[in-house]
Amino acid sequence: MxxxxxxxxxxxxxxxxxxxxxxxxxxxxxxDFSQSYLMVSDLANDPQSHIGNEVNTMGNIKNGTLQVVPGVITFSLVDLEDHVSEIQVQYTGDLPASFVEGQGISLSGTMVSAQKIEAHQIVMGCPSKYTE
Missing domain, CATH: 1.20.5 (Single alpha-helices involved in coiled-coils or other helix-helix interfaces)
Structure with a gap:
């Protein structure tokens, strides 16, 4: 038994x-586990290989750069590691909750010029940059 x-x-x-x-x-x-996140410095140091392409990046919203007007949010995204490299971001979606300057975010969008990303998705907080 x-x-x-x-x-x-x-x-x-x-x-x-x-x-x-x-x-x-x-x-x-x-x-999609194939999405790898590039650092802002990676985009700033080699913009030509990313212009016109979908990019995933992460960083901090630079203090003093956040502008919110009806339908458009713009800000500078600063590299998490060197704290110097930055890129302009334009976002036309809804403002995420707790979206403030200095906050870490990750985003997906199209790199439209050497200095600008048109984001279509913003997520509060930054994922690990290390992927297999």
Whole structure:
């Protein structure tokens, strides 16, 4: 009888593990892990290879540069590491909650010139820059 209870417990454990794996796979379905984030300094040092392309970057909103007018938000994004390199950002979406100068953000958009990104998505906080 003890062996039957042990096997039943083992089967339940395996079922729970399979369920957790299934939920994880479904939850991550469609997530694009190929998106790598470039530093602002990477974009500023080699803008020609990024102009016209979709870019993902992260940095801090430079103090004194945030301008909000109906329909358009502009600011400078400063590199997280060297704190010197910066790029202009124009965003036409809704203002994210807690969007303030000095805040770290990540964004996706199109690099339209050597000094400017037209962002279409902004996420508060910065992801890890290290990807495999």
């Amino acid at each position: 003890g062996i039957e209870l042990g096997m039943e417990k083992q089967q339940k454990t395996i079922a729970v593990i399979l369920f957790v794996v299934l939920v994880a796979v479904i939850g991550l379905w469609g997530v």
